[in-house]
Amino acid sequence: xxxxxxxxxxxxxxxxxxxxxxxxxxxxxxxxxxxxxxxxxxxxxxxxxxxxxxxxxxxxxxxxxxxxxxxxxxxxxxxxxxxxxxxxxxxxxxxxxxxxxxxxxxxxxxxxxxxxxxxxxxxxxxxxxxxxxxxxxxxxxxxxxxxxxxxxxxxxxxxxxxxxxxxxxxxxxxxxxxxxxxxxxxxxxxxxxxxxxxxxxxxxxxxxxxxxxxxxxxxxxxxxxxxxxxxxxxxxxxxxxxxxxxxxxxxxxxxxxxxxxxxxxxxxxxxxxxxxxxxxxxxxxxxxxxxxxxxxxxxxxxxxxxxxxxxxxxxxxxxxxxxxxxxxxxxxxxxxxxxxxxxxxxxxxxxxxxxxxxxxxxxxxxxxxxxxxxxxxxxxxxxxxxxxxxxxxxxxxxxxxxxxxxxxxxxxxxxxxxxxxxxxxxxxxxxxxxxxxxxxxxxxxxxxxxxxxxxxxxxxxxxxxxxxxxxxxxxxxxxxxxxxxxxxxxxxxxxxxxxxxxxxxxxxxxxxxxxxxxxxxxxxxxxxxxxxxxxxxxxxxxxxxxxxxx
Amino acid sequence: xxxxxxxxxxxxxxxxxxxxxxxxxxxxxxxxxxxxxxxxxxxxxxxxxxxxxxxxxxxxxxxxxxxxxxxxxxxxxxxxxxxxxxxxxxxxxxxxxxxxxxxxxxxxxxxxxxxxxxxxxxxxxxxxxxxxxxxxxxxxxxxxxxxxxxxxxxxxxxxxxxxxxxxxxxxxxxxxxxxxxxxxxxxxxxxxxxxxxxxxxxxxxxx
Numbered sequence: 199x200x201x202x203x204x205x206x207x208x209x210x211x212x213x214x215x216x217x218x219x220x221x222x223x224x225x226x227x228x229x230x231x232x233x234x235x236x237x238x239x240x241x242x243x244x245x246x247x248x249x250x251x252x253x254x255x256x257x258x259x260x261x262x263x264x265x266x267x268x269x270x271x272x273x274x275x276x277x278x279x280x281x282x283x284x285x286x287x288x289x290x291x292x293x294x295x296x297x298x299x300x301x302x303x304x305x306x307x308x309x310x311x312x313x314x315x316x317x318x319x320x321x322x323x324x325x326x327x328x329x330x331x332x333x334x335x336x337x338x339x340x341x342x343x344x345x346x347x348x349x350x351x352x353x354x355x356x357x358x359x360x361x362x363x364x365x366x367x368x369x370x371x372x373x374x375x376x377x378x379x380x381x382x383x384x385x386x387x388x389x390x391x392x393x394x395x396x397x398x399x400x401x402x403x404x405x406x407x408x409x410x411x412x413x414x415x416x417x418x419x420x421x422x423x424x425x426x427x428x429x430x431x432x433x434x435x436x437x438x439x440x441x442x443x444x445x446x447x448x449x450x451x452x453x454x455x456x457x458x459x460x461x462x463x464x465x466x467x468x469x470x471x472x473x474x475x476x477x478x479x480x481x482x483x484x485x486x487x488x489x490x491x492x493x494x495x496x497x498x499x500x501x502x503x504x505x506x507x508x509x510x511x512x513x514x515x516x517x518x519x520x521x522x523x524x525x526x527x528x529x530x531x532x533x534x535x536x537x538x539x540x541x542x543x544x545x546x547x548x549x550x551x552x553x554x555x556x557x558x559x560x561x562x563x564x565x566x567x568x569x570x571x572x573x574x575x576x577x578x579x580x581x582x583x584x585x586x587x588x589x590x591x592x593x594x595x596x597x598x599x600x601x602x603x604x605x606x607x608x609x610x611x612x613x614x615x616x617x618x619x620x621x622x623x624x625x626x627x628x629x630x631x632x633x634x635x636x637x638x639x640x641x642x643x644x645x646x647x648x649x650x651x652x653x654x655x656x657x658x659x660x661x662x663x664x665x666x667x668x669x670x671x672x673x674x675x676x677x678x679x680x681x682x683x684x685x686x687x688x689x690x691x692x693x694x695x696x697x698x699x700x701x702x703x704x705x706x707x708x709x710x711x712x713x714x715x716x717x718x719x720x721x722x723x724x725x726x727x728x729x730x731x732x733x734x735x736x737x738x739x740x741x742x743x744x745x746x747x748x
Numbered sequence: 749x750x751x752x753x754x755x756x757x758x759x760x761x762x763x764x765x766x767x768x769x770x771x772x773x774x775x776x777x778x779x780x781x782x783x784x785x786x787x788x789x790x791x792x793x794x795x796x797x798x799x800x801x802x803x804x805x806x807x808x809x810x811x812x813x814x815x816x817x818x819x820x821x822x823x824x825x826x827x828x829x830x831x832x833x834x835x836x837x838x839x840x841x842x843x844x845x846x847x848x849x850x851x852x853x854x855x856x857x858x859x860x861x862x863x864x865x866x867x868x869x870x871x872x873x874x875x876x877x878x879x880x881x882x883x884x885x886x887x888x889x890x891x892x893x894x895x896x897x898x899x900x901x902x903x904x905x906x907x908x909x910x911x912x913x914x915x916x917x918x919x920x921x922x923x924x925x926x927x928x929x930x931x932x933x934x935x936x937x938x939x940x941x942x943x944x945x946x947x948x949x950x951x952x953x954x955x
Contacts, residue, residue, distance in 0.1 A: 377777050
C-alpha cells in the first residue's frame with residue numbers, strides 16, 4: 199500500500215487529500231474552503247441525490263407497466279414524478295457539472311490557486327445542502343409530498359394541500375446557491391487567470407462555465423421572485439396569479455420559463471465544455487474551431503435566454519409572438535450545431551483512443567443530436583400543437599437533459615476522477631458498463647417519441663391499452679440502464695476506495711493545465727503560478743511532451 | 749512546511765477589484781429579482797390603467813416623499829462615511845454609518861404607519877372592502893404590499909449589514925487601506941435606494 203509518504207515523494211509535496219488543516223475528521227471537509235474539497239463535497243451530495251432520483255424514476259417505470267394501477271396509487275404517482283423532476287433538475291443536473299467539476303478544475307485549468315471567493319463557495323454548498331434538506335422535509339412532513347410536477351404550474355400549486363411552501367423555498371434556496379456559484383466563477387475567470395492566459399488560451403471547459411455563470415446570474419433571480427410570489431399567493435392570497443382577483447396564471451408560466459428554459463443551458467453548456475476537453479484529448483489532435491466553440495457558448499447563453507415562450511405555444515398567445523419565439527428557437531439550434539460539427543471535425547484524422555471517457559463523449563454527441571433535433575420539431579408551431587404535453591416532450595427532455603448533462607457528468611467522472619483521487623478504475627469494466635447504460639438509455643427513452651407522437655399524454659397515471667407495448671419496452675430499458683449505472687458506480691466507488699494508485703501527472707495525454715500538476719493535486723494546485731505560453735490544445739508530439747513534464 | 753505557508757498566503761489572497769466585481773454581479777441579480785416584479789407591475793398596469801390611476805390616489809404622497817428624501821440622504825451619508833474613512837477620520841465615518849442606520853429605521857417607521865393606515869382603511873389582501881373593488885385595485889394593492897414589502901426587507905438587511913460594518917470599523921477590520929467591505933455595503937445601500945426611486949413614482953405619483 200502506497201502511503202502518504204510515498205505520494206509526497208512522488209510529487210514533491212502532499213496532496214490536498216493528505217493535507218492536515220486546522221480542523222479534524224469531517225470538519226476538515228465541511229469547514230474547508232479549498233475548492234477541491236468543496237467540489238468533492240458536492241460530488242458526494244449530488245450523486246446521492248441522483249440515486250434517489252433514479253430510484254423514483256425506476257418506480258415510475260414499474261408503475262407504468264400496466265394501463266391501470268400497478269404498485270402505487272395515483273397520489274403517490276403524482277408525488278413521484280414531481281420529486282423525480284425536482285431532484286433530477288434542481289439538485290442533480292443544474293448544480294452538477296459546475297459545482298463538482300467546475301469547482302475542482304476551473305481554478306487549476308486557468309492557473310489559479312482557488313476561486314475568487316472561497317468562503318462564498320463554501321456558503322453555496324451549505325445553501326445547496328439546506329435546499330436538499332428542505333426537499334426531504336417536504337416529502338416526509340404531514341401534508342404530503344408535492345404533487346404539482348416540477349413546473350409548479352398555477353393555479354394547482356396554490357390550491358394543492360401538499361407541502362408546497364417548503365418545496366418552493368427549497369428551490370428558491372437552491373437558486374441562491376446556484377447564483378453564488380455562477381458569480382464566483384465569472385469573477386474567478388475575469389480576475390485569476392494565470393499570466394499569459396488570454397481569453398482565447400482558456401480551455402473550453404472554462405468558456406462553458408463562463409457562459410453558464412452568466413446564465414445563472416441573469417435568469418435565476420427570475421425563478422426566485424416567481425416562486426416567492428407563489429409562496430405569497432399561498433399565504434396571503436394577494437391575487438397576482440389568480441384570475442378571480444384580476445391576476446393572470448399565464449404570467450406565471452412566462453416567468454417560470456424565463457428561467458427554466460435557460461436552465462436547460464445551465465445544464466448543457468458545462469457538459470459541452472467537458473466534451474470539448476475530452477474529444478481533443480482522446481483524438482490527440484487540436485480542437486477544430488476553438489473560437490467558434492467558445493463564442494457559440496456565449497451565443498447559446500444569449501439566444502437561449504430569449505426562447506422561453508416556446509414552452510407555451512398551446513396556451514394561446516398572439517400569432518406574432520408565437521412566430522417570433524418559433525424563429526428564435528430555430529436560431530438557438532445554430533450555435534449548438536456549430537459545436538457538434540466542430541467536435542466531429544476534431545475527430546477527423548485524429549488518433550482516436552476509445553477509453554471510457556471518450557465513449558461517453560461520443561454517446562453525448564449522438565444523444566444530444568437526437569435531443570436537439572427533436573427540439574427543433576417541437577419548435578415548429580403546427581407540429582408542436584400535436585405533441586404538446588405528450589410523451590414526445592418527455593422523450594425530448596430526457597435525451598437533452600440526461601443525454602447531455604447526465605452523460606456529461608458520467609464522462610467527466612471517468613475523465614477526471616482518477617486525477618481527483620489518484621486512483622484508477624477498471625477500464626474494461628467501465629466500458630462494459632457504458633455499453634449497458636447506452637443501450638438501456640435508448641430502449642428506455644426512444645419509445646417515448648413513438649408513443650408521444652401517437653398521443654400518449656405525459657404525467658398520466660392511467661393510459662389507453664394500445665400504448666402498453668411501448669411502456670413495457672421502456673420499462674425493460676430502464677432495468678437495463680439502472681443495472682449499467684449501478685455497475686458504473688460500483689466500479690468508480692471501488693476505485694476510489696481501493697483502486698490501483700496512480701501518480702502519473704498526465705493520465706490521458708491532455709494538454710490543459712490540470713494535467714501538469716501532481717495527481718492528486720497539491721493543496722495550492724501549483725508550486726508557482728504557471729506562465730502560459732501555448733494554447734490549451736496544442737498537441738505537438740505527445741510522447742515528447744510527456745517526457746518533458748516528467 | 750512550505751505547503752502550509754502557501755496555504756496561508758492562498759487564503760489571505762486579496763483582490764479588491766475582484767471583490768467589487770463580485771458585488772456588482774450580486775447587485776445585478778438583485779435588480780433582476782426586482783425586475784421580475786417590475787415586469788409583473790407593467791403587465792397589470794397596462795391591463796388596468798384607470799384602476800391603477802384611481803387606486804394610487806389613496807396613497808399618502810407626503811409620507812412617500814419624506815421617505816424618498818430620507819433614503820436619498822442616507823445614501824449620501826453612507827457615501828460620505830467611505831470618504832471619511834479614506835481620509836482616516838474613523839469617528840466621523842462611524843457616526844455617518846450610524847446615521848445611515850437611523851435613517852433606515854425612520855424609513856421603516858414611516859412605512860409602518862403607512863401600512864397601518866392602509867390596513868385600517870381595509871386596503872389589504874383578502875379584505876372584504878378590497879374584494880368589492882375592481883380587479884385593478886386589488887392588483888395595485890397586492891403589488892404595493894409585495895414590492896414595498898420586499899424592498900423593506902432589503903432595507904432591514906442593509907441596516908444589519910451596515911451595523912456589521914460599524915463593528916468591523918471599530919475593530920479595525922475595515923481600515924483606510926482595506927475599505928472594500930464598507931464600499932460593498934455602501935453599494936448595497938445605494939441599491940436599496942435606487943429601487944425605492946423607482947417604486948415611489950410607480951405607486952405614489954401616477955395619479
